[in-house]
Amino acid sequence: MTDDPRIAAAREAAAREAATRGPASPGAAERAAYIETAIQQAIRRGDFDDLPGAGKPLEGLGQGHDPDWWIRRKIQTEQLSGLGPPALMLRAEDHAFRECIDALVREDDVRDYVADFNRRVVEARRQLLGGPPVVTPTRDVEHEVAAWAERRRARAASSVDPPAAPATPRRRRLFRRR
Numbered sequence: 001m002t003d004d005p006r007i008a009a010a011r012e013a014a015a016r017e018a019a020t021r022g023p024a025s026p027g028a029a030e031r032a033a034y035i036e037t038a039i040q041q042a043i044r045r046g047d048f049d050d051l052p053g054a055g056k057p058l059e060g061l062g063q064g065h066d067p068d069w070w071i072r073r074k075i076q077t078e079q080l081s082g083l084g085p086p087a088l089m090l091r092a093e094d095h096a097f098r099e100c101i102d103a104l105v106r107e108d109d110v111r112d113y114v115a116d117f118n119r120r121v122v123e124a125r126r127q128l129l130g131g132p133p134v135v136t137p138t139r140d141v142e143h144e145v146a147a148w149a150e151r152r153r154a155r156a157a158s159s160v161d162p163p164a165a166p167a168t169p170r171r172r173r174l175f176r177r178r
Contacts, residue, residue, distance in 0.1 A: 068132050085131040086124035093117065094136045101148050110148050114141045 042048060059073075066072070068088060075084055093100070097117070104110050118138040125134045 086120070086127065087132040087134045087136070090117075090121055090124055090134065090136040097139070098151075101144065102151060104148070107145055107149070110145050111141055114139050114144045 068085075071084060071088065074080070075088070101110050101113055104113060118141075121134065121136050121138050124136075127134075
């Protein structure tokens with residue numbers, strides 16, 4: 001035996017742990033065998049049959065790591081709007097930016113919307129609360145107004161109906177109504 005007190009203390013602690021555990025409490029191998037048996041019985045009973053998503057590929061497999069995956073999935077599955085960190089909300093609004101301004105009718109409304117969007121982006125960048133970083137860029141008001149006007153003109157030009165075909169003369173009714 002060695003005279004090292006650390007080894008003696010470790011042996012004594014291991015002996016105490018073995019004594020308190022006793023023969024009735026299962027070890028790691030017994031626990032693993034019990035769990036495996038329970039899983040096999042559940043498979044035989046059919047508890048795992050017809051689970052949602054069975055036979056479908058796992059979502060997000062092969063994509064890059066996104067630390068905010070869980071909140072994005074929650075917002076998507078619950079169809080929540082207006083909730084979440086400002087950085088994520090601004091990213092979502094940035095993706096739908098063109099559709100939002102194309103729905104507006106007046107140039108002043110477009111200018112107000114773009115200015116408000118830029119104000120919210122700058123405000124989110126100044127926050128010190130933490131959360132995901134704000135990577136949404138601000139928008140140039142004049143450029144967005146010009147692009148909106150061009151898309152509006154293109155839609156108006158494409159929606160003009162072609163000239164109608166000349167009307168054909170109507171035939172007279174051959175039978176009288178009684």
